[in-house]
Amino acid sequence: MKSFTYERADAPAEAAAAAMRTPGSRFIAGGTNLLDLMKLEIETPAHLIDVNRLALDKIEPMSDGGLRIGALVRNTDLAADARVRRDYALLSRALLAGASGQLRNRATTAGNLLQRTRCPYFYDTNQPCNKRTPGSGCAAIGGFNRTLAVIGASEACIATHPSDMAVAMRALDATIETVRPDGKTRTVAIVDFYRAPGSTPHLETALEPGELITAVTLPKPVGGTHIYHKVRDRASYAFALISVGAIIQRDGSGRVALGGVAYKPWRVEAAEAEMPRGARAVTTALLAGAKPTHENAFKLLLVERTLSAALAQARA
């Protein structure tokens, strides 16, 4: 691991300002992804700003009936929160499908949104990777890419976003609250949060340098049956090949977001109009324009069948 200096921040705006003050800074909270990448020297921050002491660990009801989730709320606490289990079960289910108990105890809400891809070529520093080393090429295209993206990818990168939580957040129309180094705050809808890889796959989110996530908010509950189906190579503690997060209403209408297929949680609102016509119609609309590789074309049929199972479960 490369050496780095370390400081603890006491206030969010102060942390953001500190990040601008010291070049090569990164925020650290749970550290479960960042520290792993630092050991491999994929991440080489010169300075770490420990944000764990910021008072951003509360889950609070909002006046519009929604919920504000502090950036530092641990995945375990968010999944176990009685309001989340009752009103946003999809979020609880998605969190519980991810990682291990030990990791969920440390991993934070903001950190989960910001975790990096698990593309094997991103992790292998002997291989070219445009996300890790811009301009070096992509070894995944034409390589072992069974787990990688089928839609939204580019000539430069076919990585997927690994988060289960983010899939639920996308289906629930979450909004991300931030503070910038100048102390100003702003909100970013999750639909606008992740950047398409294009020719710059190393730029992953709408966050500006030094900008710190302070909370994620959810609109008021939408009811319905909440289902998160994650298909993976092991029964537990593995990343998704694909996942389907669905909220299905009694009248057959609903929302669907997918994990494991793209650089972001994949949701196409227009495809949801097909819900009453069944899984095939929804999947066709949702994955229109998909460009799978010879190794991961199975994901398209897997999405359809997994969504079909979710619809059947909601009807039962």
Place this chain on the structure above:
Amino acid sequence: MVKVSFKVNGQARALELDTRTTLLDALREHLRLTGTKKGCDHGQCGACTVIVEGRRINSCLSLAVMHEGDSITTIEGLGTPEKMHPMQAAFVTHDGYQCGYCTPGQICSAVAVLNEIKAGVPSHVSADLTARPHVSVDEIRERMSGNICRCGAYSNIVDAITEVAGRKA
């Protein structure tokens, strides 16, 4: 170098460490508490599991300096050969290991798992999210999935944890 103070197994400890030192390396290399094991060093195997502020974590994926003021319990703090923790005794009774390398992590994790179920934390296999979870083989297997045993002693590990859960109930 950065100064950090925390409590390990009830004892106050003060260290001056390279910022890169993980909690795992601080325990093993600086405090000579070698019960906690380094397996993969990447949060994939669970051998380094310790209990911090009552919660199990991977000590390999946490910097020691991030634990200022924390209370940490390692396998050495759970019990001793003369006075074993009930979970340690149950692992012996049920032969919940072969080589023993993953065992301290398995035991720290298992103790925390039973506390998590008691506290009502749901899991991926809990059928009803709004109900209190109960101890079952499926619940134990799911909750222990972050602890890998290459010898494959899983069925005996589940038996050991089940026995302790039953005794507590």
